[in-house]
Amino acid sequence: MVKQNQSIMVLLPLFLILAISAEVEGAKLFVFGDSYLDTGNYLNSVSYKPPYGITFPGYPAGRFGNGRILTDYLASFLKIETPTPYALKNSSNLQNGINFAFGGTGVFQTRVNGPNLTVQIDSFEQLIKQNVYSKSDVESSIVIVNAGANDYITFILKDRNLFGIAKYIKSLVDELTINLKRIHSLGAGKIVVSLLQPVGCLPTVSVASLYNDCIDLFNNVPRDHNKIILQNVENLNKESGKSVFRTLDLYNSFLSAIEEKQKSRQENSTLVNPLEPCCAPLKAGYECGKVDENGKKKYTVCEKPELSFFWDTVHPAQNGWYSIFKQLESSLSQIIGTNF
Numbered sequence: 037m038v039k040q041n042q043s044i045m046v047l048l049p050l051f052l053i054l055a056i057s058a059e060v061e062g063a064k065l066f067v068f069g070d071s072y073l074d075t076g077n078y079l080n081s082v083s084y085k086p087p088y089g090i091t092f093p094g095y096p097a098g099r100f101g102n103g104r105i106l107t108d109y110l111a112s113f114l115k116i117e118t119p120t121p122y123a124l125k126n127s128s129n130l131q132n133g134i135n136f137a138f139g140g141t142g143v144f145q146t147r148v149n150g151p152n153l154t155v156q157i158d159s160f161e162q163l164i165k166q167n168v169y170s171k172s173d174v175e176s177s178i179v180i181v182n183a184g185a186n187d188y189i190t191f192i193l194k195d196r197n198l199f200g201i202a203k204y205i206k207s208l209v210d211e212l213t214i215n216l217k218r219i220h221s222l223g224a225g226k227i228v229v230s231l232l233q234p235v236g237c238l239p240t241v242s243v244a245s246l247y248n249d250c251i252d253l254f255n256n257v258p259r260d261h262n263k264i265i266l267q268n269v270e271n272l273n274k275e276s277g278k279s280v281f282r283t284l285d286l287y288n289s290f291l292s293a294i295e296e297k298q299k300s301r302q303e304n305s306t307l308v309n310p311l312e313p314c315c316a317p318l319k320a321g322y323e324c325g326k327v328d329e330n331g332k333k334k335y336t337v338c339e340k341p342e343l344s345f346f347w348d349t350v351h352p353a354q355n356g357w358y359s360i361f362k363q364l365e366s367s368l369s370q371i372i373g374t375n376f
């Protein structure tokens with residue numbers, strides 16, 4: 037008995053020290069991609085205009101939603117603060133990593149004149165060269181990449197048909213894979229790429245069903261895209277001999293979160309329709325956050341933004357991101373946590 041107590045007394049302080057040092061060290065988070073992860077890089081966009089940010093932080097602050105987005109929930113899972121957007125960085129706010137993600141951008145050039153994935157990685161490389169981050173900072177950091185949706189939108193708007201899309205998917209994922217390899221060659225040891233969301237469920241598409249259902253035909257693109265990513269990630273890990281690369285299943289978590297809310301609503305019809313956007317354009321061609329020359333709003337905002345799954349026609353609201361995060365949570369310790 038005495039012996040056991042003694043060993044507990046010896047081990048307990050040791051355990052505390054280990055737990056505390058793990059906490060203090062807190063891995064850094066480096067974020068690349070588009071508006072699903074951007075927390076403030078796209079200055080002068082709608083993300084800095086009302087009604088964006090209305091739920092959190094309470095004013096427009098650069099997130100494409102009414103509040104917290106996936107980046108915030110991933111950072112909180114890692115027990116760190118949301119990393120600073122690259123556009124707002126200074127010498128004293130770099131300790132949690134940096135967010136390079138820029139709304140509207142993609143792997144290739146899109147309709148938005150912002151830094152594509154390659155250019156975002158160039159900025160990361162520059163910071164490493166300038167010794168802003170040490171080798172061990174980068175090695176122990178977690179990298180998250182989410183890109184591709186804006187490339188598909190650009191492709192479809194340009195070509196106006198889906199012929200040739202298979203070839204385009206392949207070239208896009210191949211380019212994305214080159215970028216993942218490059219991030220690894222810069223020293224990152226934990227690289228997570230997200231699977232493409234079910235675009236057929238986004239309000240801009242599901243409006244065709246009057247928000248009754250996802251348009252499954254449109255989900256063929258993410259399904260094919262994701263199949264190739266999973267294959268490429270497996271190959272990358274084989275090449276590197278370690279499981280450096282992981283995928284974050286934004287496809288199934290997104291779908292399950294929506295289905296769960298649809299099911300609850302079948303039992304209680306007063307709940308909000310998850311497919312309906314809170315901030316809705318008054319007519320086709322209008323956008324949430326835009327005003328006309330007289331300052332008159334071109335959109336309407338729902339009564340309780342904190343209850344909506346979608347904020348605008350393409351972005352989840354805070355509640356949506358929270359439910360997606362909840363779907364992902366059980367797998368996160370394998371993907372970005374201590375069991376990586």
Ligand SMILES: *[C@@H]1O[C@H](CO)[C@@H](O)[C@H](O)[C@H]1NC(C)=O
Nearest residue numbers: 120121124125126127128129
């Ligand atoms: C650094 O940026 C943060 C906001 O990101 C700001 O609150 C802080 O005052 C800035 N610090 C300096 C030294 O400029």
Ligand SMILES: *[C@@H]1O[C@H](CO)[C@@H](O)[C@H](O)[C@H]1NC(C)=O
Nearest residue numbers: 143144145152153154155211
């Ligand atoms: C990314 O942008 C840079 C600068 O505009 C351009 O030179 C490069 O070709 C782009 N990369 C891809 C893969 O489209």
Ligand SMILES: *[C@@H]1O[C@H](CO)[C@@H](O)[C@H](O)[C@H]1NC(C)=O
Nearest residue numbers: 300303304305306307308343
């Ligand atoms: C239905 O949902 C509303 C919230 O919209 C809630 O106030 C009400 O209690 C729910 N009713 C049932 C029977 O669960």
